[in-house]
Amino acid sequence: MPNTDPKLKAMLWALNNIGAEVSTIEQNSDASISTGFNWFHIQSDTTDSKECLQSLGLPNEIIDAICTPETRPKAIQLGEGMLVYLRGINHNPDADPEDMVSLRLWIGENILISARRKDRQLLSVQDVKEELEKDHIPSSPLDLALRIITKIADRISETVDVLDEDLTEFEALDKSAKRDRIKLSMIRRQAAAIRRYLAPQRDALDAMYRFNKSLNQQQGFELRDQTDRMTRYVEDLDLAKERAMVLQDELRNRIAEQQGMRMYVLSLVTAIFLPLSFLTGIFGMNVAGLPGTEEPKAFFYLASTMVIVAIVLLIGMLWKKWF
Template identity: 65%
Template sequence: MTNQQHEAATPLLWACNIDATGKLVSQGPDIIDQPPDGGYQWVHLQSDNADALTLLSRMQLPESVCDGLCALETRPKAMTMDNGVLLFLRGINRNPDADPQDMVSLRVWIDGNRIVTARRRNRRLMSVQDVKATLDQGEGPTSPIDLVLRIITRIADRISETVDDLDEALSDFEAREQLDNRARLQLSELRRQAAAIRRYLAPQRDALDAMYRLSEGWSKDDVFWLREQTDRMTRYVEDLDLAKERAMVLQDELRNRIAEQQGMRMYVLSLITAIFLPLSFLTGVFGMNVAGLPGTEDPQAFTHLAMFMAGAAAVMLVGMLWKRWL
């Protein structure tokens, strides 16, 4: 059975009982009804599955918590609810063929020695997969708080990679001597990407700050760790603001270059028009089919007129050069 078929069949992605040293004790759907005597339990599920609410009710979670975990749309925030903490996070989308700015939502419920995480179908968050991999290797989190902090750290790491990619792309544009219309489209895409990521990072920073205020009873190391991740989110928000401004400056410079090039072309065309305007006047006058035009009987008249027109053009060209119009 493929992963997608498994997700469609059951809302439960995994359920694990973990001891206080971070070792996996047991896992499987049956342990949901068997909370561990020591350590804690981690349940990860698909929130938009038809049976998700039934599974959460089986775990005897409050109705308000069930609704929060199964909400279709979420924004990062943290709140206390029914003797627990409900936390909504957003992470960079690293799924195949996915747009990184289409950030993945993760719902987290912490209640004593139990933690429940939820995400939507086909919206895997690689940060959660990383933490699960460490658990399978016998080096898992030692508590629900430790697990949440590891997920937050992994999310911040991937955000850092994306922000660094944006910075490198903008540095590459700044190093170019010439920017074309294609560069303008690429800069617009970078601005859109930075704005989309910042849209969720700013409230996520506030959510972690709220989580910090709810950290009463945590160990000093956990509080320091959470404070560090909150500061990281703040730096990334500032970096994204700077990236947007750099992209705007580059776009303005590109528009100025294009306008300058267009103005130069129009200027050259205007000078060419000024040179040929009197010549066009002469050809128009001598091209009139009326009697009395001078030189109509002189076989050398065309040569004289052509030489006069060439001399007039040369005089005008020299005058423009002397005036430094060219």
């Protein structure tokens, strides 16, 4: 194996001799192996990332593919190895889960290279590293790649389950506050954003199964299982989008119904007080000749008349079942 310069900043860490009788973990150190395989995890957007990959003996076309700024999930067979672009849930602090982290994998005969961008740590990779440190050792770079894919799928599953639980809570409870409407819109956007990457990721895993001729039966079964999981998550996200749309429609209808009911009640109250306002307007005019101005009980008669009119109008509305 080529030596790696410990001064290279792109090399985050290296695990050497994985699968050998003795497994060692070294930080940015020179190493040579006789058995097993190596896993290098690098940061692809540093100034020395290409130099770091060249020191590992990779051809320029693969280096350019690993260091490309923008990626979309896919799998490409290049010579004896395979380049895989994946996306994982973003669990970094103050990050949105739908802002998915790009992970690039180069799977060779005795080497696995994983690459990520600056400040875009993927916890699924850290989970696999911790398992290796606990001597849960895969037998080949492809098995290690499948383990990373499984961990990515596990994290995606957690996020999809959270979205499903939030939607179930909305369906069970009568929520119409502004913050609830904002949260529902956010769930819908998250489902759409995550699905945007999971659909091509499903196709990438399917391409890995079709293109990689070195898969044994167990590897093929595990890869098909992860492909099926991605398919299920895509379907769950599609369903979540539909549920969110239905809930938004129901919420808008509920709000419109509440506003319509308030306007209806206000109209009925206005209908009752309109003739009363007419009477008070007539008898409130400050002109000569108004009846009852000299009668001491005129106010009592007028007030009684207004009450009777209001009661008659109310009875009429109840009889028409307007209330």
